[in-house]
Amino acid sequence: xxxxxxxxxxxxxxxxxxxxxxxxxxxxxxxxxxxxxxxxxxxxxxxxxxxxxxxxxxxxxxxxxxxxxxxxxxxxxxxxxxxxxxxxxxxxxxxxxxxxxxxxxxxxxxxxxxxxxxxxxxxxxxxxxxxxxxxxxxxxxxxxxxxxxxxxxxxxxxxxxxxxxxxxxxxxxxxxxxxxxxxxxxxxxxxxxxxxxxxxxxxxxxxxxxxxxxxxxxxxxxxxxxxxxxxxxxxxxxxxxxxxxxxxxxxxxxxxxxxxxxxxxxxxxxxxxxxxxxxxxxxxxxxxxxxxxxxxxxxxxxxxxxxxxxxxxxxxxxxxxxxxxxxxxxxxxxxxxxxxxxxxxxxxxxxxxxxxxxxxxxxxxxxxxxxxxxxxxxxxxxxxxxxxxxxxxxxxxxxxxxxxxxxxxxxxxxxxxxxxxxxxxxxxxxxxxxxxxxxxxxxxxxxxxxxxxxxxxxxxxxxxxxxxxxxxxxxxxxxxxxxxxxxxxxxxxxxxxxxxxxxxxxxxxxxxxxxxxxxxxxxxxxxxxxxxxxxxxxxxxxxxxxxxxxxxxxxxxxxxxxxxxxxxxxxxxxxxxxxxxxxxxxxxxxxxxxxxxxxxxxxxxxxxxxxxxxxxxxxxxxxxxxxxxxxxxxxxxxxxxxxxxxxxxxxxxxxxxxxxxxxxxxxxxxxxxxxxxxxxxxxxxxxxxxxxxxxxxxxxxxxxxxxxxxxx
Numbered sequence: 001x002x003x004x005x006x007x008x009x010x011x012x013x014x015x016x017x018x019x020x021x022x023x024x025x026x027x028x029x030x031x032x033x034x035x036x037x038x039x040x041x042x043x044x045x046x047x048x049x050x051x052x053x054x055x056x057x058x059x060x061x062x063x064x065x066x067x068x069x070x071x072x073x074x075x076x077x078x079x080x081x082x083x084x085x086x087x088x089x090x091x092x093x094x095x096x097x098x099x100x101x102x103x104x105x106x107x108x109x110x111x112x113x114x115x116x117x118x119x120x121x122x123x124x125x126x127x128x129x130x131x132x133x134x135x136x137x138x139x140x141x142x143x144x145x146x147x148x149x150x151x152x153x154x155x156x157x158x159x160x161x162x163x164x165x166x167x168x169x170x171x172x173x174x175x176x177x178x179x180x181x182x183x184x185x186x187x188x189x190x191x192x193x194x195x196x197x198x199x200x201x202x203x204x205x206x207x208x209x210x211x212x213x214x215x216x217x218x219x220x221x222x223x224x225x226x227x228x229x230x231x232x233x234x235x236x237x238x239x240x241x242x243x244x245x246x247x248x249x250x251x252x253x254x255x256x257x258x259x260x261x262x263x264x265x266x267x268x269x270x271x272x273x274x275x276x277x278x279x280x281x282x283x284x285x286x287x288x289x290x291x292x293x294x295x296x297x298x299x300x301x302x303x304x305x306x307x308x309x310x311x312x313x314x315x316x317x318x319x320x321x322x323x324x325x326x327x328x329x330x331x332x333x334x335x336x337x338x339x340x341x342x343x344x345x346x347x348x349x350x351x352x353x354x355x356x357x358x359x360x361x362x363x364x365x366x367x368x369x370x371x372x373x374x375x376x377x378x379x380x381x382x383x384x385x386x387x388x389x390x391x392x393x394x395x396x397x398x399x400x401x402x403x404x405x406x407x408x409x410x411x412x413x414x415x416x417x418x419x420x421x422x423x424x425x426x427x428x429x430x431x432x433x434x435x436x437x438x439x440x441x442x443x444x445x446x447x448x449x450x451x452x453x454x455x456x457x458x459x460x461x462x463x464x465x466x467x468x469x470x471x472x473x474x475x476x477x478x479x480x481x482x483x484x485x486x487x488x489x490x491x492x493x494x495x496x497x498x499x500x501x502x503x504x505x506x507x508x509x510x511x512x513x514x515x516x517x518x519x520x521x522x523x524x525x526x527x528x529x530x531x532x533x534x535x536x537x538x539x540x541x542x543x544x545x546x547x548x549x550x551x552x553x554x555x556x557x558x559x560x561x562x563x564x565x566x567x568x569x570x571x572x573x574x575x576x577x578x579x580x581x582x583x584x585x586x587x588x589x590x591x592x593x594x595x596x597x598x599x600x601x602x603x604x605x606x607x608x609x610x611x612x613x614x615x616x617x618x619x620x621x622x623x624x625x626x627x628x629x630x631x632x633x634x635x636x637x638x639x640x641x642x643x644x645x646x647x648x649x650x651x652x653x654x655x656x657x658x659x660x661x662x663x664x665x666x667x668x669x670x671x672x673x674x675x676x677x678x679x680x681x682x683x684x685x686x687x688x689x690x691x692x693x694x695x696x697x698x699x700x701x702x703x704x705x706x707x708x709x710x711x712x
Contacts, residue, residue, distance in 0.1 A: 006035035011144050029119070029135055031144055046107070047152040049115040050138040053166050054078040058111040058498065059089060061120055063103030072097045076130070077500070078110065078117070085139055087118055091130035092500040093507070099123045099132035108134050111491060111498075112161075113154060152416070156373030159408040159494050160401060160434070160512035162200075163207035165214075170373040171207040173365035174200065178208040181356055185209075185286075185328055188354050189319040190312070192292070192341075193332045195358035197514045198398025201332040202290050204358060209330075210288065220280070223288035227473060228298040228545075230308040232503055235259040237287065238272055255503060262311060263304070269311040270318045273327045285327045292333035296340035297462050297470040300542025301549075309347055316350050336468055360399055366390045369400075370407060374419060379411075381419045388421070392429050401515035405437065406430030434519040441493050442522065452483050453490075454526050455576060460496065460511050461527045463534045469527055471511040475504050478578050533573060537581075540566065544584050558588035559595075 011031040057078045064071050076091040076099070089108070091098040100123050108118040118134035141148040156170040163171045181204070185191055195201050206223060213219040222241040224233050235258040262268050273285060289312075299305045312329055319327055333341065335357075342348055361369070370386040389406065393399055406427065414423040428436050445453055456479055462472040476484055487509050490496040494512055501508045516523055527534070547556035558566055566585045570577060577585075 007032040008035060009033075011146070013143060029121070029140065031146060045150075046109070047115040048137050048141075048147070048150050049110070049113050049117055049154050050136075050141040050148070050151045051113070051117070051154055052081065052136070052138055054087065054110065054113075054117055054136075055080055055166070057113065057117075059117075060109045060111065061099065061103055061106045063099070063106045063120070065097070065100050065102035068102070074099050074103065078108075078134075081136070082133065085136075086121065086133040087136045089120075089132050089134055098130045100125065103132070114492075114494075115152065115154075153377040153379065155408055155411045156377055157407040157411055158203075158404045160405050160515065161494070161497065162513075163203035165206055165211055168207045168211040170376065171203060172372045173361050173369040174204050174208050177204055177358065178212060181205075181209050182212065184356055185330065186325065189325045189327060190316040190329045190350050190354050191331070192351060192355045193330070193358055194335045194338060194355050195332075196336070196397065197334050197518065198401040199358055199360055200400045201334075201358055203400075205288055205290065205330060205332055210286075213286065218282060219284050219286055220276075221286045221288060223290060225291050226289060226294045226299065226308065228294075228300070228541075229259075229304060229503075230295050230299055231262050231304050231311075232256075232259045234269070234308060234311065235262055236503065238269070241285075242272075242276065263307055266307070266310050266314055270315050273315060274318070277326055284325075287327075287329045289329065289331040292331040293337035293340070293470060296337055297464070297468075298472055300538065301545060306344070309344055313346050313350055334470075360395070363390055366393070366403065369403070379414075379417055379419060382421050385419060385421055385424060389424065389430050392431055394431065396431050398513070398515035398518055401513045402430055402433050402519065405513075405515075406433040409433065409437065434513075434515055435521065437493075438495060438516060438520045439522065441490075441495065449486060452486050455480075456483050456486055456490070456509075457511075457523055458526050458530050458534055459576075460509065461517060461523070461534075462538060463527055463531050465531065465535065467528075469517050469524075471514050471517065473501075473508050473510045475501065476507040476509070477580070479509060480575075480578075533569060533576075536565070536569060537576075540581060540584070544580060547584070554591055557591050558585065559592050563588050563592055 009030050010033040013029055055078065058075065059078050060073060060075045062071055062073055074091065074097045075093070076089050079088040079090055081087055089099065099120060103120045103123060106120045107116045108120060109115075110117040116137065118136040119140075120132060121135045122133040124131045137147065137151065141151050158167065158170075181191075181193070193201050193205060210221050210223065213221060220241060222237045224237040226233050232255060235255045238258060239255060276285060277283065295305055295308060299308075315327065315329060319325060341351065367386045367390055370389060371381060374381055389403070393403055393406075396402055407430075409427040410419055410424050413427050414420055427433070442450065442453060459474045459478055460471060462470045464470070476487075479487060484507075487496060487498065491498045491509070495516065496509050497512050498507060498509045500506075511517070517527070518524070543556065543558065547553070550556050563585070566588070570582065570585055574582070
C-alpha cells in the first residue's frame with residue numbers, strides 16, 4: 001500500500017550504554033524486524049554485498065532533505081575507507097543534490113555491483129565540500145549474523161563489461177598469454193596487442209598483465225583511452241602519473257596548459273618521462289593506451305592525431321637510442337584498424353615486430369573462465385553445465401562478451417550456492433544472450449520511450465561507411481537532458497556505462513560493449529539507417545572542435561553548400577542537435593549573410609571612386625568641384641552602408657531570439673533562403689545615395705559624364 005510499516009529493534013550497537021564495543025564510534029546503528037511481511041509483488045528485497053573493494057564505483061541514494069518531503073536522488077562516487085571504518089563518498093556533479101541532512105539511514109546502491117553496499121550515516125555540511133560517509137555492509141555483516149546471512153556473494157562474472165584491475169582475482173583462462181605478454185614487454189618499449197572485437201584484449205592487459213606488474217613493486221602504470229582528443233587524454237594521464245611520484249617537474253599545470261605544450265613540442269612527452277625516471281630510480285614506467293582504434297575512429301582532428309602518434313614514436317625512439325626499456329607503451333587495438341595505423345608512415349617502423357596477436361580461447365580455457373570464478377565464490381555447478389555452455393558458444397564473434405553476459409544472467413537466475421542446467425535453460429542460449437537481453441529491455445519500453453531509445457543508442461555509435469562501427473563516449477549534453485532518465489534505466493540493466501568527465505565537465509555514457517553493435521540486429525539497423533545523418537553530424541562536431549581551437553576564427557565557420565546542408569539537417573532532425581551545434585550553424589548563417597552583403601557593396605563603392613576620378617579628368621576645375629560634391633555623396637554612401645549593416649545586425653539578432661524561443665529549425669533554413677535580402681536592401685540605399693546627388697546643382701557634371709559615356 002505504500003503506507004507506514006511497523007517494526008521492532010532486533011539488534012542495536014551504539015556508543016552509549018552498551019556493554020559491547022560500538023559498531024562504529026560514535027555512531028549508532030540498528031537492525032529492525034518488520035512486524036508484518038511485505039508483499040514481494042510490489043517490493044523486491046535488494047541484494048546486499050559485503051566487500052571492501054569499492055573504490056571508484058558509482059552510487060545512488062534516495063533521501064528526504066528539509067522541505068523535500070517527496071524525496072530526491074543523489075549520486076556520486078565511492079572512495080576509500082577512513083581510519084574509523086567508514087566509507088567516504090563524493091558527489092561528482094557541480095549541480096543537483098548532494099548527500100546532506102535528510103539522507104541519514106539511506107541505502108547506498110552500487111551501480112557496478114547492482115547491490116546495496118552500505119548506509120549513509122554522516123554528511124559534511126560545508127558548502128564547499130560535497131562529501132559524506134557510509135557505514136559499509138561489510139562492517140555490519142561482521143557484527144550481525146542476520147546481516148551476514150542476507151549478503152549475496154559478489155557475482156564474479158562481468159556481463160558486458162571488461163575486467164579491470166579490481167577484478168584480477170576472477171580473471172582466468174589467459175595465464176599463458178599474460179606470461180608471453182610480460183616477456184614481450186621486457187624486450188621492447190612499444191607493444192601493440194591486436195585482436196578482433198570481444199576477444200578480451202582490454203581484460204588481458206588491465207586484469208591480467210597490469211596487476212602482475214604492480215605486484216613486482218617496480219612499475220608505475222597509467223592507463224587511459226585516447227577518445228576524440230588523444231593529446232588531451234595524454235595530458236590528463238601524465239598529470240595523474242605525476243601525482244603518484246616525484247616527477248621533477250613543476251606540476252602546477254592544468255590539462256589545458258599541458259595539452260598546449262604537447263601540441264607545440266614533439267619532445268615534451270619524452271622529457272616528462274625522462275624527468276620522472278630520473279627522480280624515481282629503480283622504477284619502470286608503462287603507459288597503457290586501451291582501445292587505440294579510437295585515435296582513428298573518434299579523433300577527427302588530423303593535427304591532433306598526428307601529434308599524439310608523434311609523441312609515442314619519439315618516446316620509443318628515445319628509449320631505443322638509450323638502449324633501455326624502462327619506459328614502455330602498450331596499446332590494445334582492434335585488428336580491423338591495423339590498416340589505419342599503417343597508413344601513418346612514421347608509425348610503421350615502430351610496429352615492425354612489436355605486435356602481440358590475441359585470438360579466441362580454447363575449450364579448456366573457456367571452461368576455466370566458467371568454473372574457477374564460481375568456485376572462488378564457493379558456488380557449485382551442476383555436472384556438464386560448463387561444457388554445455390562452451391559448446392553453445394561455438395566460434396561466435398565477440399565470444400567472451402557473449403559468455404560473460406550469459407554467465408552473469410545465469411548467476412542472477414540461479415538459487416544461492418548453485419548454478420544449474422534449469423537456470424541456464426531459463427536464461428536462454430549464451431550465443432543469443434546479448435540480442436535476447438537487449439530486446440527484452442526494449443520490448444518493455446513505452447512507444448514514446450522506444451523513439452527516445454533509438455536516438456540515445458545511435459549517438460553511442462560512431463558510424464563507418466565500411467561498417468566498422470565503433471562505440472563512442474557521449475556527454476549528457478549530446479544525449480539531451482530529457483533523455484537522461486532513459487540513460488539511467490539503460491545503466492541499471494548494464495547496457496550502457498555512465499561516468500563523469502572532468503575534461504568535459506559533464507556526465508558521460510557509452511555502450512557497455514561493442515558486442516551490442518555486432519550482435520543486436522536492431523541497433524545495427526538503426527546505425528545503418530541513420531548512417532548519412534550521423535556521419536555528417538560527426539563531421540560537424542569535428543568542425544566545431546577545430547573552430548574552437550582556432551579561437552573561433554571566422555574561417556572555421558560553415559559556408560556555401562556545407563551551410564545549406566547543415567540548414568537542411570537542422571530542419572529535418574533539429575531535436576538531435578545539441579545546443580552547441582545549433583549555435584554553430586546559426587553563427588555560420590549570420591557570417592555568410594554579412595559576407596554576401598559586403599560582396600555586393602564593395603564593387604559599388606569602387607564604382608563611385610572610379611566615377612570621381614573620371615570627373616576630375618573630364619572637367620578640370622569644374623570636375624574637381626563636382627568631385628568634392630561626389631565626395632560628399634561618398635560620405636553619404638558610407639553612412640547608408642553603416643546603417644544597412646546595423647539593420648542587418650538587428651535583424652539577425654531578432655532571428656536569434658526567435659530561434660531561442662523554439663523555432664530554430666525553420667528559422668535557420670529561412671535565413672539560408674533569404675541570404676540576399678539584406679544585400680538587396682543595401683543596393684537600394686546606395687542607389688538613393690548616388691542618383692539623387694546628380695540632380696543637385698553641383699551634380700550636373702555627373703549627369704554630363706553619364707550622357708557623354710553613353711554617346712561615346
